[in-house]
Amino acid sequence: MKRNSKLSSTLHILVHMAEAREGIQTSEQLASFIHTNPVVVRRTIAGLREAGIVASARGHGGGWQLARAPETISLAEICTALGETLLPFSTAPESPGCLVEQAVIAVLDDFRAEAERLLLQKLARVTLADIAADFRRRYAALGVTDHAV
Amino acid sequence: MKRNSKLSSTLHILVHMAEAREGIQTSEQLASFIHTNPVVVRRTIAGLREAGIVASARGHGGGWQLARAPETISLAEICTALGETLLPFSTAPESPGCLVEQAVIAVLDDFRAEAERLLLQKLARVTLADIAADFRRRYAALGVTDHAV
DNA sequence: GTTTCATGTAACTTATTTAGTTACGAATTT
DNA sequence: AAATTCGTAACTAAATAAGTTACATGAAAC
Numbered sequence: 001m002k003r004n005s006k007l008s009s010t011l012h013i014l015v016h017m018a019e020a021r022e023g024i025q026t027s028e029q030l031a032s033f034i035h036t037n038p039v040v041v042r043r044t045i046a047g048l049r050e051a052g053i054v055a056s057a058r059g060h061g062g063g064w065q066l067a068r069a070p071e072t073i074s075l076a077e078i079c080t081a082l083g084e085t086l087l088p089f090s091t092a093p094e095s096p097g098c099l100v101e102q103a104v105i106a107v108l109d110d111f112r113a114e115a116e117r118l119l120l121q122k123l124a125r126v127t128l129a130d131i132a133a134d135f136r137r138r139y140a141a142l143g144v145t146d147h148a149v
Numbered sequence: 150m151k152r153n154s155k156l157s158s159t160l161h162i163l164v165h166m167a168e169a170r171e172g173i174q175t176s177e178q179l180a181s182f183i184h185t186n187p188v189v190v191r192r193t194i195a196g197l198r199e200a201g202i203v204a205s206a207r208g209h210g211g212g213w214q215l216a217r218a219p220e221t222i223s224l225a226e227i228c229t230a231l232g233e234t235l236l237p238f239s240t241a242p243e244s245p246g247c248l249v250e251q252a253v254i255a256v257l258d259d260f261r262a263e264a265e266r267l268l269l270q271k272l273a274r275v276t277l278a279d280i281a282a283d284f285r286r287r288y289a290a291l292g293v294t295d296h297a298v
Numbered sequence: 299g300t301t302t303c304a305t306g307t308a309a310c311t312t313a314t315t316t317a318g319t320t321a322c323g324a325a326t327t328t
Numbered sequence: 329a330a331a332t333t334c335g336t337a338a339c340t341a342a343a344t345a346a347g348t349t350a351c352a353t354g355a356a357a358c
Contacts, residue, residue: 001317003343004239011253012244019249026333035243040318042334058334059326075256086264087235090153094184095161099291100168103284104160107224107275115235115271119264126256135252142248150346152314175304189347191305207305208355 001036001044006084009034010044011131014078017054018070018132024063044082051081070128076120078128086119087112150185150193155233158183159193160280163227166203167219167281173212193231200230219277225269227277235268236261 001009013030027038034041045064048054055067066073079086091105091112150158162179176187183190194213197203204216215222228235240254240261 002239002241002243003316004237005241005243007238008240008250008253008257009243011257012247012250015249015253028333033244033247033249037318038334039320039336043317043336046335056334057326058324058332060330060332061327062325062333064334075260086238088153088237089156089235090151091157092151092154094151094154094158095182098161098182099287100164100182100284101157101161102287103280104157104164106283107280108157108160111224111271111275115268118267118271122260122264122267126260131252131256134255135249138248138252152345155345177304186347187305188307188349192307192346195306205305206355207303207353209301209303210356211304211354213305 001034001040006044006082007079007086009036010048010078010082011075011128013041013045014048014054014066014070014073014128015131015135017064017066018128019135020065024057024061024065026063030064047081047083048078051077053077053081066128070132073128074124075126075128076123079120079123085116087115150183150189155193155231156228156235158185159197159227159231160224160277162190162194163197163203163215163219163222163277164280164284166213166215167277168284169214173206173210173214175212179213196230196232197227200226202226202230215277219281222277223273224275224277225272228269228272234265236264 012034016030016033017025027041030045031038031041042056045054049056049067052067053073054064056062056064089108089112091108093101093105095101161183165179165182166174176190179194180187180190191205194203198205198216201216202222203213205211205213238257238261240257242250242254244250
């Protein structure tokens with residue numbers, strides 16, 4: 001898993017979970033989808049469990065599955081549960097007392113608040129089911145192509 | 150300059166430039182505002198020069214200044230000139246051939262395109278002059294407070 | 299025209315961050 | 329009881345970005 005691909009990797013895993021026939025998959029199976037190891041997966045999606053997006057079970061036969069229907073899981077919820085902002089630009093003071101810096105921070109903090117609201121609003125309109133449907137379209141298209149050739 | 154503070158540090162410098170009486174300031178002076186060194190400053194704002202936001206002059210008496218009135222310099226332009234996206238989440242393929250990944254990338258790329266448009270639209274409405282005006286308000290307020298106390 | 303000063307930029311070093319790994323306890327099924 | 333899987337802490341390794349050094353280029357001062 002590369003540097004800024006936490007979101008895309010998580011979605012990758014979640015769509016595989018949405019499409020999984022078996023239902024439960026181990027963190028090792030999930031890890032193989034994104035070419036990493038099980039601990040990284042468990043750590044990455046721990047927040048999704050706390051948010052009630054996925055459910056995990058320990059012990060023999062344990063593993064992970066979606067906690068609800070993919071139609072009810074929006075990307076906004078996933079982003080929030082991952083605990084990583086989409087807009088990582090910093091506004092931490094580095095020159096306490098500098099009024100110029102304070103003015104800069106004020107405008108950027110305002111921007112961030114409004115921007116995050118807008119972005120989450122957009123992401124709230126896309127669900128895991130939407131991505132899964134697109135996957136199926138691609139799969140079907142590929143199948144047809146194969147038959148045609 | 151900390152990890153994700155390229156934007157805030159650059160704005161910090163630019164507002165100082167907008168407020169500078171002398172006009173020209175050396176990269177060493179600019180660097181002192183953000184507690185770093187001149188090479189980092191020159192490297193960071195090189196893109197702003199190419200974009201015609203600031204102008205630099207070499208040699209004795211050389212240095213940096215705004216290339217235009219701060220009223221005409223929007224944060225959108227600055228962000229673009231910095232050459233760093235506000236939304237650094239990755240959508241690079243890591244499992245070529247995986248249709249699930251392709252569906253994920255498609256939705257995220259669409260989102261990014263629309264989101265960046267929205268964000269730049271918001272930032273286009275804020276200029277360096279706006280931040281400078283806020284700085285002056287803060288400065289005046291502090292002055293009054295000091296007198297009052 | 300030589301000295302001084304400042305930028306422009308490449309190459310290298312250091313620091314920071316994050317992914318990856320190891321290890322092991324807790325929980326659950328067979 | 330044995331096997332399996334998660335949960336998590338602690339550590340290691342790799343990647344990234346800032347910081348630094350070095351020096352060529354260009355411009356003003358003398």
